[in-house]
Amino acid sequence: MARNIQSLERAAAMLRLLAGGERRLGLSDIASALGLAKGTAHGILRTLQQEGFVEQDAASGRYQLGAELLRLGNSYLDVHELRARALVWTDDLARSSGESVYLGVLHQQGVLIVHHVFRPDDSRQVLEVGAMQPLHSTALGKVLAAYDPVAHSEALEAERESFTAHTVSAPEAFEGVLDLTRARGYAADVEETWEGIASVAAPIHYRRRMPVGAVGITGAVERVCPSGELRPELIAAVRDCARAVSRDLGASRF
Amino acid sequence: MTDAHTAGPFIAAIDQGTTSSRCIVFDRDGRIVSVDQKEHEQIFPKPGWVEHNATEIWTNVEEVVAGAISKAGITSADIKAIGITNQRETTLLWDKNTGEPVYNAIVWQDTRTDALCKELGRNVGQDRFRRETGLPLASYFAGPKARWLLDNVDGLRERAEAGDILFGTMDSWVIWNLTGGVNGGKHVTDVTNASRTMLMNLHTMEWDERIAESIGVPTQILPEIRSSAEVYGEVTGGKLGDILGGIPVASALGDQQAALFGQTCFEEGEAKSTYGTGTFMLMNTGEKAINSYSGLLTTVGYQIGEQKPVYALEGSIAVTGSLVQWMRDQMGLINSAAEIETLASSVDDNGGAYFVPAFSGLFAPYWRSDARGVIAGLTRYVTKAHIARAVLEATAWQTREITDAMTKDSGVELAALKVDGGMTSNNLLMQTLSDFLDAPVVRPMVAETTCLGAAYAAGLAVGFWSSTDDLRANWRRAAEWTPRMDADIRDREYKNWLKAVERTMGWLEDDES
Numbered sequence: 001m002a003r004n005i006q007s008l009e010r011a012a013a014m015l016r017l018l019a020g021g022e023r024r025l026g027l028s029d030i031a032s033a034l035g036l037a038k039g040t041a042h043g044i045l046r047t048l049q050q051e052g053f054v055e056q057d058a059a060s061g062r063y064q065l066g067a068e069l070l071r072l073g074n075s076y077l078d079v080h081e082l083r084a085r086a087l088v089w090t091d092d093l094a095r096s097s098g099e100s101v102y103l104g105v106l107h108q109q110g111v112l113i114v115h116h117v118f119r120p121d122d123s124r125q126v127l128e129v130g131a132m133q134p135l136h137s138t139a140l141g142k143v144l145a146a147y148d149p150v151a152h153s154e155a156l157e158a159e160r161e162s163f164t165a166h167t168v169s170a171p172e173a174f175e176g177v178l179d180l181t182r183a184r185g186y187a188a189d190v191e192e193t194w195e196g197i198a199s200v201a202a203p204i205h206y207r208r209r210m211p212v213g214a215v216g217i218t219g220a221v222e223r224v225c226p227s228g229e230l231r232p233e234l235i236a237a238v239r240d241c242a243r244a245v246s247r248d249l250g251a252s253r254f
Numbered sequence: 255m256t257d258a259h260t261a262g263p264f265i266a267a268i269d270q271g272t273t274s275s276r277c278i279v280f281d282r283d284g285r286i287v288s289v290d291q292k293e294h295e296q297i298f299p300k301p302g303w304v305e306h307n308a309t310e311i312w313t314n315v316e317e318v319v320a321g322a323i324s325k326a327g328i329t330s331a332d333i334k335a336i337g338i339t340n341q342r343e344t345t346l347l348w349d350k351n352t353g354e355p356v357y358n359a360i361v362w363q364d365t366r367t368d369a370l371c372k373e374l375g376r377n378v379g380q381d382r383f384r385r386e387t388g389l390p391l392a393s394y395f396a397g398p399k400a401r402w403l404l405d406n407v408d409g410l411r412e413r414a415e416a417g418d419i420l421f422g423t424m425d426s427w428v429i430w431n432l433t434g435g436v437n438g439g440k441h442v443t444d445v446t447n448a449s450r451t452m453l454m455n456l457h458t459m460e461w462d463e464r465i466a467e468s469i470g471v472p473t474q475i476l477p478e479i480r481s482s483a484e485v486y487g488e489v490t491g492g493k494l495g496d497i498l499g500g501i502p503v504a505s506a507l508g509d510q511q512a513a514l515f516g517q518t519c520f521e522e523g524e525a526k527s528t529y530g531t532g533t534f535m536l537m538n539t540g541e542k543a544i545n546s547y548s549g550l551l552t553t554v555g556y557q558i559g560e561q562k563p564v565y566a567l568e569g570s571i572a573v574t575g576s577l578v579q580w581m582r583d584q585m586g587l588i589n590s591a592a593e594i595e596t597l598a599s600s601v602d603d604n605g606g607a608y609f610v611p612a613f614s615g616l617f618a619p620y621w622r623s624d625a626r627g628v629i630a631g632l633t634r635y636v637t638k639a640h641i642a643r644a645v646l647e648a649t650a651w652q653t654r655e656i657t658d659a660m661t662k663d664s665g666v667e668l669a670a671l672k673v674d675g676g677m678t679s680n681n682l683l684m685q686t687l688s689d690f691l692d693a694p695v696v697r698p699m700v701a702e703t704t705c706l707g708a709a710y711a712a713g714l715a716v717g718f719w720s721s722t723d724d725l726r727a728n729w730r731r732a733a734e735w736t737p738r739m740d741a742d743i744r745d746r747e748y749k750n751w752l753k754a755v756e757r758t759m760g761w762l763e764d765d766e767s
Contacts, residue, residue, distance in 0.1 A: 078589075078590065078592055078593050078596050079596070080593065080596050080679075080680070080681075081592040081593065083681070084591075084676075084680075087678075087679045091699045091732055092286075094732065095699055095730065115681075116733065117699070117732045117733065118730075118731050118732055118733060122730070122731065125734075127733055127734060127735060129681050
């Protein structure tokens with residue numbers, strides 16, 4: 001077995017020290033309790049502080065456990081919280097794009113639709129909350145597979161059914177699509193899942209760039225993709241919406 | 255693509271609410287261009303008393319209007335009118351010579367007039383003025399609050415009789431200040447706000463001299479009653495005079511009526527329900543003021559200019575969103591309000607449990623102050639997930655009880671329910687609502703229906719929109735839930751709910767309630 005990494009062992013010891021007994025400790029207390037030089041202890045504490053695992057009290061200069069550490073054990077975002085935060089932004093996306101809006105998260109081997117806003121044209125539409133969409137061919141699914149490593153392996157391991165002549169199924173070609181998605185910051189599905197239907201989606205990030213879902217618009221290929229090109233203003237509107245929801249969830253600016 | 259909504263002209267709407275004042279700028283499609291908002295202090299001098307500093311509120315209104323205009327990056331030339339919506343019933347008296355409030359505004363939730371209202375009921379009880387005003391004698395309404403101020407602020411009654419004092423709900427206070435204040439400000443209110451004072455006769459739309467005398471409010475302090483959509487005056491003087499001088503002030507609607515208007519419920523039988531901490535449901539009853547025998551309020555829905563007034567029936571539910579907050583804060587069963595849906599979705603039904611949150615008695619349609627909350631039907635099988643489900647079902651069943659009362663009073667069946675407010679993001683609740691009502695539940699695309707209603711009324715008054723048909727064309731369906739429940743299951747569950755409601759009644763003994 002390889003030798004353990006000493007600084008990680010020391011960081012772990014510091015966290016245990018701060019978690020037990022005295023809640024707030026000064027630098028010299030910590031250094032002497034662990035038998036470290038003050039400079040060494042300070043370097044480790046500063047790193048932990050940057051990661052949010054330790055916080056320093058501004059008045060006393062003493063250290064305590066950070067909020068990030070508490071979040072770590074409870075870090076998944078409730079999908080209903082995601083919907084509540086996305087509500088105004090997705091309404092506005094439907095309004096400005098004139099198309100229906102879907103919000104999806106990874107669930108088992110596919111995309112679970114957790115929010116759906118109707119296309120604003122007064123036609124009869126059915127709420128599709130709770131429906132599943134494929135990971136490899138839809139815009140929402142490609143975004144999830146491109147940004148979330150769990151979704152990525154699900155999409156690679158699953159059988160990628162060819163729904164239409166445009167579906168990309170071969171592994172190398174599919175990886176190429178995901179690379180392109182990451183490079184551009186959005187994914188498209190032009191008749192790859194359903195004939196006549198096109199969609200565009202972008203990732204929603206939670207704290208520290210954790211991908212938690214994807215938001216996108218879906219509509220007739222003639223409107224979304226006239227003369228074979230996705231309309232740039234639609235792409236911009238989708239990405240603006242995804243950024244706005246991410247900001248609301250507390251993701252750092254990007 | 256229907257974007258690029260930065261091209262004017264626009265309408266600005268002020269929402270002077272219970273916890274904050276907001277201003278939203280809307281474009282012709284009814285889309286939001288900019289928002290500014292500022293909270294004000296909630297003053298609790300004694301248990302049951304709630305006050306606001308009206309001077310702080312006016313300063314905040316000035317700031318948010320200026321803020322919203324500046325965020326939109328537009329000038330007064332782009333604004334065609336300003337509309338107002340407000341927390342209802344909150345009461346203020348001020349000196350018309352100095353513009354100074356004589357006391358804090360007494361907020362609608364304040365219960366200091368409980369005893370006064372009992373006394374005013376004399377031998378008749380709380381329905382003494384119901385036929386004329388549509389309201390029971392309860393501490394919410396403005397008339398008795400004004401009487402309390404006249405009785406309890408030194409020398410106030412004399413100043414009022416000398417003609418130095420003005421009365422107003424928050425619409426009147428904002429309009430008076432907007433239109434010049436001490437320098438010729440317009441002292442007006444609209445029919446919807448006036449209908450919440452207990453001083454206006456619903457059938458004539460005028461102050462009822464006899465009732466005003468019985469309650470003890472001199473009519474010379476009362477504002478002129480105008481329609482909800484007409485030009486009351488122009489922005490004049492003060493901080494806003496510089497930015498928006500000359501812009502017409504062209505609508506006023508109480509907040510719930512504004513939401514009815516913003517949801518474009520212009521036809522008889524159309525109804526909206528706003529799901530927040532509590533829930534307020536209003537149904538348009540057309541040109542008929544319908545007396546309620548089922549514990550609902552009869553109120554004015556709106557009046558556009560010279561047109562006939564449109565009436566509404568109103569039912570309120572005291573505890574809806576606040577029950578979810580209670581599950582989070584007092585019970586600690588969830589970490590955020592949205593998580594109630596996650597917990598409730600983990601089971602298929604309520605497991606036999608029913609939760610009647612009669613925390614401060616039962617409201618419409620029962621009006622039983624001796625009731626207290628009950629969780630009924632408990633067995634060892636019941637988990638916290640079943641209770642979460644029962645919490646959501648409580649909101650849906652209480653809505654059903656109000657709609658049943660409305661149908662009974664008006665003879666109009668509910669065709670569909672238009673919903674707004676924070677709880678509409680709860681998909682399970684919306685589906686349950688549709689199942690229990692056996693009617694479609696529809697959410698519009700603009701969540702800010704209250705401000706939108708005030709903007710719509712102001713826009714109609716100045717010809718920005720030509721008719722209510724124009725406004726309907728702006729309304730967009732964002733989601734619709736349709737009933738999926740079998741009728742026999744619905745009937746059985748409703749029966750169980752009603753049994754649980756029975757069990758809340760009479761919990762308090764006579765001398766406690």
